[in-house]
Amino acid sequence: MLFHELNNELLIAIAGHLPQDDLKTFSFVCHKFALVAHSDVVWKERLYNHYGITYKLPTENWKDMYARKSLDPQNSKMCPHIGHVTGKILEPYATKYQQVLNWLDKNLNCTVCGANCKDTGLCLYVWKGNTRNRCKDCAYSYHKAVEGHGILIRMNVLQMYCFDCKRLLGETRGDSSEAHYVNMLLKTLTHDSEKGQQAMARRSQCMEERQLYAEHADRASVVSDGKQYYFIERIWLISWFLRLCDGKIGTGPIANHELEDPEREGRLNPASRPRGNFKGGFSIVTPFLWNYLVDTYGLSGKAYTSDDTTGPEYCGLNESIVNWRLN
Ligand SMILES: [Zn+2]
Ligand SMILES: [Zn+2]
Ligand SMILES: [Zn+2]
Structure with a gap:
C-alpha cells in the first residue's frame, strides 16, 4: 500500500504518536502529510496519547489545550x-x-x-x-x-x-x-426532569455564591478607600460559607439581631468584634453582597453599615477593624 492511500484518520493517529522532531520529518513526505501534520486534530490526538485528556473548551483549539495541559503534570487542574x-x-x-x-x-x-x-x-x-x-x-x-x-x-x-x-x-x-x-x-x-434541573440550578448558585464570598466578604478591599460596608453576623456568614463548601446553599435569614446593642434598641452593639466563633461577632461585606444575601436569604434584625459607627462609643470597634489582618 502506498502512503498516499492511507486515509486521513489513520494519518492523524500516526502523527499523533510522533515526537515533535519526527513530526517535522513526517510533514516533509508530501503535501497531504504536511496538511495532516499541521492540522489541529493532531494535537487532539497527542493530548489523548500523552495525557489521556479528551476534552477542551469549545472556543479553544486543541493545540492551546495541549500547551495548558503540559503545565499540569499532577492533574490538579485537568483530570484525565x-x-x-x-x-x-x-x-x-x-x-x-x-x-x-x-x-x-x-x-x-x-x-x-x-x-x-x-x-x-x-x-x-x-x-x-x-x-x-x-x-x-x-x-x-x-x-x-x-x-x-x-x-x-x-x-x-x-x-x-x-x-x-x-x-x-x-x-x-x-x-x-x-x-x-x-x-x-x-x-x-x-x-x-424538573427536579434534576432545579438541582443543577442550585449547584450553579452555590458555585457563584462561593465566588461572591471570596471577593466580597472579610477582604481588605471591602474596607479600603473609605468605602461603605455592611456588618453581618459572623456565625451566620460562616455557616453559609461552610454549606457552600459542602455543595449546598445557605439557610434561614441573616441573624443580624445578634448584633444589636442590648441597651439601645436598633443600634449596633459597640462591644461587637470581628474575630471568634461566638454569636454577636461580625464580618464585613460589600453593599453588593449584602443586598444579594438579604434578597436571597432574608434578614432578621437590622442592617448596620460603616456609616453607623462614627460615634465615640465605636472607637474600640473601629480599631478592631483597623487591626484585623485582612487580605
Ligand atoms: Zn505518544
Ligand atoms: Zn482524575
Ligand atoms: Zn456504605
Missing part, C-alpha cells in the same frame, strides 16, 4: 479520568439518578453498609456500568477493590469527585475546560 465518562456511559447512571430524586430521605441508604446518606449524599461510582448506590466510603472501597479509575457522583449536591486526582472536579481550582466538561455531563444526568 473523567474523559472516560461520556454521555453514553452516563445513561444508566442518569436513569438511576432520576429514580433517586423521587425517593424519600429514609430510603437514601448505602446498599453496602446501610448507612443513611440524606445529608452526606448518596453516591454513584461511574465504572463499567455498575450503578449501585453507595456511601462515599463504600464507593472508595469499591474503587480500591476493582482498581478502577471511575468518577464519584455525589447525587444530593451534584458534585463529581476523582479518587485518583483526589479532588472535586469542575470546581474553582480546576481548569475551565474541566468545568465545562463536568457541566456538560451533569446536564446529561439532570436534564430529564
Whole structure:
C-alpha cells in the first residue's frame, strides 16, 4: 500500500504518536502529510496519547489545550479520568439518578453498609456500568477493590469527585475546560426532569455564591478607600460559607439581631468584634453582597453599615477593624 492511500484518520493517529522532531520529518513526505501534520486534530490526538485528556473548551483549539495541559503534570487542574465518562456511559447512571430524586430521605441508604446518606449524599461510582448506590466510603472501597479509575457522583449536591486526582472536579481550582466538561455531563444526568434541573440550578448558585464570598466578604478591599460596608453576623456568614463548601446553599435569614446593642434598641452593639466563633461577632461585606444575601436569604434584625459607627462609643470597634489582618 502506498502512503498516499492511507486515509486521513489513520494519518492523524500516526502523527499523533510522533515526537515533535519526527513530526517535522513526517510533514516533509508530501503535501497531504504536511496538511495532516499541521492540522489541529493532531494535537487532539497527542493530548489523548500523552495525557489521556479528551476534552477542551469549545472556543479553544486543541493545540492551546495541549500547551495548558503540559503545565499540569499532577492533574490538579485537568483530570484525565473523567474523559472516560461520556454521555453514553452516563445513561444508566442518569436513569438511576432520576429514580433517586423521587425517593424519600429514609430510603437514601448505602446498599453496602446501610448507612443513611440524606445529608452526606448518596453516591454513584461511574465504572463499567455498575450503578449501585453507595456511601462515599463504600464507593472508595469499591474503587480500591476493582482498581478502577471511575468518577464519584455525589447525587444530593451534584458534585463529581476523582479518587485518583483526589479532588472535586469542575470546581474553582480546576481548569475551565474541566468545568465545562463536568457541566456538560451533569446536564446529561439532570436534564430529564424538573427536579434534576432545579438541582443543577442550585449547584450553579452555590458555585457563584462561593465566588461572591471570596471577593466580597472579610477582604481588605471591602474596607479600603473609605468605602461603605455592611456588618453581618459572623456565625451566620460562616455557616453559609461552610454549606457552600459542602455543595449546598445557605439557610434561614441573616441573624443580624445578634448584633444589636442590648441597651439601645436598633443600634449596633459597640462591644461587637470581628474575630471568634461566638454569636454577636461580625464580618464585613460589600453593599453588593449584602443586598444579594438579604434578597436571597432574608434578614432578621437590622442592617448596620460603616456609616453607623462614627460615634465615640465605636472607637474600640473601629480599631478592631483597623487591626484585623485582612487580605
Ligand atoms: Zn505518544
Ligand atoms: Zn482524575
Ligand atoms: Zn456504605
